[in-house]
Each structure stands twice: as C-alpha cells, then as structure tokens.
Amino acid sequence: MMTDDNGRLEILTVPPHDYGVSIIRRIAHYHLTLQPTSSRFYALTSQLYFCARNDPRVIDADMVNFSRRKNLLxxxxxxxxxxxxxxxxxxxxxxxxxxxxxxxxxxxxxxxxxxxxxxxxxxxxxxxxxxx
Structure with a gap:
C-alpha cells in the first residue's frame, strides 16, 4: 500500500480484539510498519491500540507493561x-x-x-x- 501525495492512507479491515487471559492479556491492536520512500527517514514499526471508549488507561493492562498512550487510535x-x-x-x-x-x-x-x-x-x- 502507498500513501497519497499528502501522506494519507486508508485501510478497510475488521476491528481487532483483546486476547489472552488475566495478567497475560494483550489489548486490541494492529501491527504496522511504515517504510519511507526516501532514505532521509527511518522506517517505523509500531502498534496501534484500539481501546473501548478511547480510554488510554485500558492500555495499562497490556501484558507488555509499556504504556504507549500516544499509539491509541x-x-x-x-x-x-x-x-x-x-x-x-x-x-x-x-x-x-x-x-x-x-x-x-x-x-x-x-x-x-x-x-x-x-x-x-x-x-x-x-x-x-x-x-x-
């Protein structure tokens, strides 16, 4: 997939869901890698979290134990x-x-x-x- 001239990209998919149990639970998220077409930038591999009510506190329950509130969709x-x-x-x-x-x-x-x-x-x- 490529972005448009303004760097925008639209993806149609199904919403992710939480998985795991109790303390070994992952919060709903997408994995993504952004690969620049210019060698002036680093590639970015990240996760994009999808939380009920857009509540960033939900991310704190992720078993990875590293809050990524800036990655909240x-x-x-x-x-x-x-x-x-x-x-x-x-x-x-x-x-x-x-x-x-x-x-x-x-x-x-x-x-x-x-x-x-x-x-x-x-x-x-x-x-x-x-x-x-």
Whole structure:
C-alpha cells in the first residue's frame, strides 16, 4: 500500500480484539510498519491500540507493561450501522466531520457492491517518521 501525495492512507479491515487471559492479556491492536520512500527517514514499526471508549488507561493492562498512550487510535462509531448500538462504547462520528462522512459514504457504496455491509467503526491517527 502507498500513501497519497499528502501522506494519507486508508485501510478497510475488521476491528481487532483483546486476547489472552488475566495478567497475560494483550489489548486490541494492529501491527504496522511504515517504510519511507526516501532514505532521509527511518522506517517505523509500531502498534496501534484500539481501546473501548478511547480510554488510554485500558492500555495499562497490556501484558507488555509499556504504556504507549500516544499509539491509541482515536476511534469513532456509527451506531445505526451496528444494530443501533455504539461499538465498544466509542463516541459517534461527529456530524461536523463532513470529510470523514464523505469517506464513509464512499466506502459504504463500495461495500454495498459486496452485500449488506457498512462501516460501523473507524478512527484516525498520525505518525511522524524520524529523520536520519
């Protein structure tokens, strides 16, 4: 996958879930590696956490025991696309976020071609690569 000219990338996937038991539990997260096209920057391998209510304290329960609150995905949901219920008690997509609303409408149009699917949850974050 490549970013657009502004460095943006959209990924359509399923939300991750916590796994493990008791004190050996991992909080829901995505693994990712960002590989720059310029040799002026270092590659970045990281994890992006997906927490109920966008509550950063949830990360503290991760068995890795290294809080990465800056890696918390700022997530939102669309309750009407999830049986009328908020997904993981996330806040609804803000009505004033017209740009994201347009992106969701575009994805929903594509998903409709595959069946009765709609975007029910999403999020955003920003990464900055380190210069060499």
């Amino acid at each position: 700022k997530a939102w949901c669309i309750p009407e696309n999830n049986g009328g219920k908020p997904f993981l008690d996330l806040p609804p997509l803000a009505a004033e976020d017209a740009e994201m609303g347009k992106k969701v409408a575009w994805w929903n149009k594509k998903l409709a071609e595959l069946g009765d699917f709609k975007v029910a949850v999403g999020g955003h974050t920003e990464f900055v690569l380190t210069s060499k």
